[in-house]
Amino acid sequence: MEQQKQLILIVDDDEINREILWCIFGEDFQVETAENGREAVEKILSIPGRYSAVLLDVVMPEMDGIEVLRLLHDRGLLEQMPVFMITSETSTEYIRDAYELGAMDVIGKPVIPYVVKRRVESVLELFAARKKLSSQVDIQKEKLYENALLIQELNVGMIEAMATAIEFRDVESGGHVQRIRSITECMLTRTELGSGFSRQQIDDIALASVMHDVGKIAIPDEILNKPGRLTAEEFEIMKTHSIQGALFLESIPVLRQNSIYQYAHDIARHHHERWDGNGYPDRLKGDEIAIWTQIVSLADVYDALSCKRVYKEAFTRDRVNEMIRTGQCGRFNPKLLEAFFSVEEEIARMYLPEALEAEERARECG
Numbered sequence: 001m002e003q004q005k006q007l008i009l010i011v012d013d014d015e016i017n018r019e020i021l022w023c024i025f026g027e028d029f030q031v032e033t034a035e036n037g038r039e040a041v042e043k044i045l046s047i048p049g050r051y052s053a054v055l056l057d058v059v060m061p062e063m064d065g066i067e068v069l070r071l072l073h074d075r076g077l078l079e080q081m082p083v084f085m086i087t088s089e090t091s092t093e094y095i096r097d098a099y100e101l102g103a104m105d106v107i108g109k110p111v112i113p114y115v116v117k118r119r120v121e122s123v124l125e126l127f128a129a130r131k132k133l134s135s136q137v138d139i140q141k142e143k144l145y146e147n148a149l150l151i152q153e154l155n156v157g158m159i160e161a162m163a164t165a166i167e168f169r170d171v172e173s174g175g176h177v178q179r180i181r182s183i184t185e186c187m188l189t190r191t192e193l194g195s196g197f198s199r200q201q202i203d204d205i206a207l208a209s210v211m212h213d214v215g216k217i218a219i220p221d222e223i224l225n226k227p228g229r230l231t232a233e234e235f236e237i238m239k240t241h242s243i244q245g246a247l248f249l250e251s252i253p254v255l256r257q258n259s260i261y262q263y264a265h266d267i268a269r270h271h272h273e274r275w276d277g278n279g280y281p282d283r284l285k286g287d288e289i290a291i292w293t294q295i296v297s298l299a300d301v302y303d304a305l306s307c308k309r310v311y312k313e314a315f316t317r318d319r320v321n322e323m324i325r326t327g328q329c330g331r332f333n334p335k336l337l338e339a340f341f342s343v344e345e346e347i348a349r350m351y352l353p354e355a356l357e358a359e360e361r362a363r364e365c366g
Helices: 015-025 037-046 065-074 092-101 113-136 141-146 148-169 176-190 199-209 214-218 232-239 241-250 261-270 291-306 317-325 334-364
Strands: 007-011 030-034 053-056 083-087 105-108
Touching (some): 007 015, 007 037, 030 037, 037 053, 053 065, 053 113, 083 113, 092 105, 105 113, 113 241, 176 291, 176 334, 199 261, 199 291, 214 241, 232 241, 291 317, 291 334
Parallel strands (some): 007 030, 053 083
């Protein structure tokens, strides 16, 4: 029997905007529309729970989006139904109010179809997974947030599941996220970089590292898995995964309660920053980049160079180390490099099969 499509509500006073969103979601979802906030509230309250998500404009007649969001918040409806603010309003006051009231995400107009669709679908998948998990535990749903241990278990499972989902899309990555986690933990436990961190903090940072590329969920497959060099335009789209990753993590309220959130959010947004300020997206430099993010950044580069990817073969260990030392993949903190190379031999053992294959290819090429 064909599974019934989820029902979403699109609320916008502009008919063209409603039609655009209908075209984006109409194939995979049942879609209803409302022309203003008051009509939307009437539809939502008529049969609570019927909508899987609401896409809500901010500036509308009769009742604006913030008023609608406040009403839904006050009635406790945002726990079961994610609301996405889709608006051309750029005021930080609007955005702050939206997040404080419980909006799952704030998406700017004009919308990019594959981005808004991916962000909405990803959150709906998480909501479905959370409901499924809740049905399996021997407690009432309202007690879930009160039990710290169950929240921790939920968050860790969710984090690992999301990271694994990214790897399923990035077909050449293999055990990438787990190697990043292992390298991060190694550098924090075997070098002076971990001085001052508790064991719990080190565990949190290592777990947070697996989320570094979560923003790739918003990158089209044809770019993510392109077997060759990206064009300048494609690379600019690929670069957005750092910002998209941070926004995605911000959109998960239960994760914000977890001790790993500050690390995961910083790593997702800034793992492509560089020591000399030539990274992205915020062009941070020097110690403006947190040490945990510097570690993950270096681990990410080492892994990318050491492993075969859809667009390249694996480099030899000597070549990888030379490229990192000489800054061919961006400049790194000299103290970070010193610590890294003090344990690089141990880290290299994770790549033994890839390293042997790369060495053999180098010999064949003379």
